[in-house]
Amino acid sequence: xxxxxxxxxxxxxVLACFAxxxxxxxxxxxxxxxxxxxxNAISGIAILGALLAxxxxxxxxxxxxxxxxxxxxxxxxxxxxYMVTDRMLQMxxxxxxxxxx
Amino acid sequence: xxIHIINLIYLISASLFMLGIKNLSSPATAKLGNKLSMSGMxxxxxxxxxxxxxxGFTLIIIAIAIxxxxxxxxxxxxxxxxxxxxxxxxxxCGGAASALVALSxxxxxxxxxxxxxxxxxxxxxxxxxxxFTGSLIAFGKLQGIVSTRPITYPGQxxxxxxxxxxxxxxxxxxxxxxxxxxxxxxxxxxxxxxxxLAVIPIGGADMPVIVSLLNxxxxxxxxxxxxxxxxxxxxIVGSLVGASGLFLTKIMCxxxxxxxxxxxxxxxGKVDESTVAGEGxxxxxxxxxxxxxxxxxxxxxxxxxxxxxxxAAAQAQHVTREIxxxxxxxxxxxxxxxxxxxxxxxxxxxxxxxxADVSYDQLYAMEDINDDFSNTDVVLxxxxxDVVNPAAKTNPGSPIYGMPVLDVEKSRTVIVLKRSxxxxxxxxxxxxxxxxxxxxxxxxxxxxxQNVLNAxxx
Numbered sequence: 001x002x003x004x005x006x007x008x009x010x011x012x013x014v015l016a017c018f019a020x021x022x023x024x025x026x027x028x029x030x031x032x033x034x035x036x037x038x039x040n041a042i043s044g045i046a047i048l049g050a051l052l053a054x055x056x057x058x059x060x061x062x063x064x065x066x067x068x069x070x071x072x073x074x075x076x077x078x079x080x081x082y083m084v085t086d087r088m089l090q091m092x093x094x095x096x097x098x099x100x101x
Numbered sequence: 102x103x104i105h106i107i108n109l110i111y112l113i114s115a116s117l118f119m120l121g122i123k124n125l126s127s128p129a130t131a132k133l134g135n136k137l138s139m140s141g142m143x144x145x146x147x148x149x150x151x152x153x154x155x156x157g158f159t160l161i162i163i164a165i166a167i168x169x170x171x172x173x174x175x176x177x178x179x180x181x182x183x184x185x186x187x188x189x190x191x192x193x194c195g196g197a198a199s200a201l202v203a204l205s206x207x208x209x210x211x212x213x214x215x216x217x218x219x220x221x222x223x224x225x226x227x228x229x230x231x232x233f234t235g236s237l238i239a240f241g242k243l244q245g246i247v248s249t250r251p252i253t254y255p256g257q258x259x260x261x262x263x264x265x266x267x268x269x270x271x272x273x274x275x276x277x278x279x280x281x282x283x284x285x286x287x288x289x290x291x292x293x294x295x296x297x298l299a300v301i302p303i304g305g306a307d308m309p310v311i312v313s314l315l316n317x318x319x320x321x322x323x324x325x326x327x328x329x330x331x332x333x334x335x336x337i338v339g340s341l342v343g344a345s346g347l348f349l350t351k352i353m354c355x356x357x358x359x360x361x362x363x364x365x366x367x368x369x370g371k372v373d374e375s376t377v378a379g380e381g382x383x384x385x386x387x388x389x390x391x392x393x394x395x396x397x398x399x400x401x402x403x404x405x406x407x408x409x410x411x412x413a414a415a416q417a418q419h420v421t422r423e424i425x426x427x428x429x430x431x432x433x434x435x436x437x438x439x440x441x442x443x444x445x446x447x448x449x450x451x452x453x454x455x456x457a458d459v460s461y462d463q464l465y466a467m468e469d470i471n472d473d474f475s476n477t478d479v480v481l482x483x484x485x486x487d488v489v490n491p492a493a494k495t496n497p498g499s500p501i502y503g504m505p506v507l508d509v510e511k512s513r514t515v516i517v518l519k520r521s522x523x524x525x526x527x528x529x530x531x532x533x534x535x536x537x538x539x540x541x542x543x544x545x546x547x548x549x550x551q552n553v554l555n556a557x558x559x
Contacts, residue, residue: 001215001217001218001331005331006217006328009327009328009331009333009336012333012336012337013324013328013336013337013339013340014340016115016336016337016340016341017340017343017344019119019341020122020340020341020342020343020344020345021344021348023119023122023123023126023341024122024341024344024345024348025348026123026126027122027125027126028126028127028128028466029352029439029441029447029448029451029466030128030439030448030451030461030464030466031125031126031128031131031448031451032349032352032446032447032448032451033184033188033444033446033447033448033449033451033452034125034131034135034448034452035122035125035345035349035448036188036312036313036316036345036346036349036446036447036448037184037187037188037191038121038122038125038134038135038138039122039316039320039341039342039345039346040188040191040192040195040316040319040342041138041142041191042118042121042138042141042142042338042341042342043192043195043316043319043320043323043338043339043342044142044194044195044198045142045145045323045334045335045338045339046195046198046199046202046322046323046326046335047146047198048145048146048149048332048334048335049199049202049206049326049330049332049335050164050198050201050202050205051146051149051150051155051161052149052152052154052155052330053202053205053206053209054157054160054161054164055150055154055155055156055157055158055160055161056154056155056156056209060160062205062208063205063208063209064157064160064205066201066204066205066208067160067201067202067205068160068163068164069164069197069201070197070198070201070202070205071160071161071164071165071168071198072164072167072168072171073168073194073195073197073198073201074168074194074195074198075164075165075167075168075169075172076168076169076171076172076175076191076194077168077172077191077192077194077195077198078142078168078172079168079169079172079173079176080171080172080173080175080176080187080191080194081172081176081191082135082138082139082142083172083173083176083177084175084176084179084184084187084191085135086132086135087176087177088181088184088452088455089128089131089132089135090132091181091452091455091456092128092131092455092461093455093458093460093461094128094129094460094461094462095458095460
């Protein structure tokens, strides 16, 4: 990896930190629990690395076995995280309240 | 598919994640936001599977099926009250996944490492590993499997510091010689141990802060993996998650008026006689009957309901909503005031009330409603204690002094539902219960509220 690539990576990292902080500070208290489980679900993006590790080798070896475990953990994280977030968000409803005259 | 096209698809996927979080800024658009974020994940996974580097799919399909079945089953079955445990477990899985990916990369590289790659791989393994075990301990504490009391022993912080130093030392050895398998596996063991040892001295009541912080760590681990694999999608998403976890950690610490260092090393909730001492409030608590409470509610024109976790523990959120709805149909202005630490994690109380069918536009955060208590007729405090304790504002000797609290005592009448005369979690007396404008209604919150509702309907 040349120095240029590292610097590009760091640039992306720092800018994404700022963008993330800005977006997240706008999430209201009401949605902090779904925010946590949603951000948790997206941290399962490590699955991309896990897929490459599992699918790359021709035969079963230590790399593909470790990758296999990583895919299991990451997909628990991704599938569970998104489904539970969706379940919570479905509960948030706005009702039109009628008042007796 | 060429690597450039895959990278462009990762850029689309990262944009979808950003849009997803942006749409979480309102309950009206949040569902769409989650769908956008899901499709971002789907697109990224599809692009990866289409990459020329992947040749075998059998193992991948089996692993995804196992993971999806476990995660999906847990997500469907979990009770809303157990959400902190669920998030802790999923988070642990995320940490483990990052660490394992780094480990497989380490195993699979034969042509030597560049120092930057090696550094990020080691960081990913260390942070991911301690996130995994730390999250498991946090889960255990939230479930009550592990003692919720801080587990401390003399020299604990010295031991933890020593382990950290040893980890750094071993990492340096791996830098000198990446083939040093002994040092490498010792690092893994130490990282796993560090997660356990760093979380056990923290009290059960502080676990939500730890879960938020570990969430942030899992994000950092993902970013580090991204650096090692030179994968921009991982770098971007990891930093988003890292920022989100830190933000929520800060909110929780602020709501308790404590520093993160105090949470991590303060062993709060350890039985300590010296902090409980001091003058308690004088006077007597005035217990009232259901009929009297119902009458006060009937004659009011505005009501603010203040729920605490005691309400959820008593399964009283549905009957609370029924009372709120009944009174709002009678013409009362009914709102809910929610303290940041009212539930077991940030925003947890809002989820529990939404589950009970409370309309989200009735839910108010403390800073949006605190000025309104002084012109409110009745405040109904259900199973909350420390978050409505005026001692936080008036008594510098109180352990919770300085914590932002709801100004419920400024309203005309405060009705407090309480199980018994016992003190709250921090072991602090609450002078609110002794005030002239406070009416105490003792008993189980669910049956008390049911009785109040019946009396109102008569």
